[in-house]
Amino acid sequence: MKLSDFHYQLPTELIAQQPLAERDASRLLCLDGASGALRHRLFSDLASCLHDDDLLVFNNTRVIPARLWGQKETGGRVEILIERLTGSGQALAHVRSSKSPRPGSWLLLSAREGGEPGPWRLQVTGREGALFVLRAPEAVALADILAAIGHMPLPPYIQREDEALDQTRYQTVFARREGAVAAPTAGLHFTQAMLAQLDERGIQRAEVTLHVGAGTFTPVRVDEIEQHRMHSEYLEVDDALCAAVAATRERGGRVVAVGTTAVRSLESAACGAGLVSPQRGDTSIFIYPGYRFRVVDAMVTNFHLPESTLLMLVSAFAGREAIMQAYREAIVERYRFFSYGDAMFITPEPSALEGR
Structure with missing residues (x-):
């Protein structure tokens, strides 16, 4: 067909x-x-x-509140969409940025799009196809980061930012x-x-x-x-x-x-x-x-x-x-x-x- x-x-x-x-x-x-x-x-x-x-x-x-915002160590903005949690501190994710982040680099996370980076961060450890492997710092649960600053991943055809109601x-x-x-x-x-x-x-x-x-x-x-x-x-x-x-x-x-x-x-x-x-x-x-x-x-x-x-x-x-x-x-x-x-x-x- x-x-x-x-x-x-x-x-x-x-x-x-x-x-x-x-x-x-x-x-x-x-x-x-x-x-x-x-x-x-x-x-x-x-x-x-x-x-x-x-x-x-x-x-x-x-x-899960799977959408995150932040920037690379070099300052370029990134948008992260977690695809799958693969462990307490690791996930596969889509990462949108002007240039793909390099393995070993850190992504500095913000509570909102365009916001100043806070204490949260994730390291890029590799790739699996189109997805990036991201890892939280040692002894930090990725679920805790998502609970603190993650946004509900509304579908692309919903043309607005997520709100408290969406939770x-x-x-x-x-x-x-x-x-x-x-x-x-x-x-x-x-x-x-x-x-x-x-x-x-x-x-x-x-x-x-x-x-x-x-x-x-x-x-x-x-x-x-x-x-x-x-x-x-x-x-x-x-x-x-x-x-x-x-x-x-x-x-x-x-x-x-x-x-x-x-x-x-x-x-x-x-x-x-x-x-x-x-x-x-x-x-x-x-x-x-x-x-x-x-x-x-x-x-x-x-x-x-x-x-x-x-x-x-x-x-x-x-x-x-x-x-x-x-x-x-x-x-x-x-x-x-x-x-x-x-x-x-x-x-x-x-x-x-x-x-x-």
């Missing part, structure tokens, strides 16, 4: 720059992949889309495993009250961990999408999740992934018959039309960027034409797009499921 097959025109004013006052006040566009039928709801109505035997699978990753709103209410540098945004719509209501109804919940990397925003740069190579992200699927999926299959329920990161986690761990096996390590699974889903039966997701791998994923699930038509209707109806935007509930076109 061609990259242009996943292009659409989005008015810039539909890109949500701020979260709504209430998480569950977002709109919910429901797409039936079997028929292409669309329904307009509110996210607070999500329970009406679910069956009593369903299992909701959430990504419990927690976003809670660019974070799901169930986030508990620190390590992501981008939020699993479909989960941002859930409130504690919604989760309690789902529990009261008896709808089961389970969790995976996939630490979302900055590569999620990397554009596809090839015309034939099959040639694209995905970035890797750290994944954990534990025994409890595997047991929950197996129990759901036994009672005839659906596995409903909350977000594309939960989809990628479940499909990475698939082991046949709609089941999953424990996993720990990196995944670089790339899901695009033609893929047959082995575990996921329905999904909650936000609206995705044109020509993005996430748009390709949802197109594989519900059909490209159905997805593109849904996006066209969402634009006409003035839905809010991307991380702080509205959501969709999607069921698959039958041919997207493998042997189920």
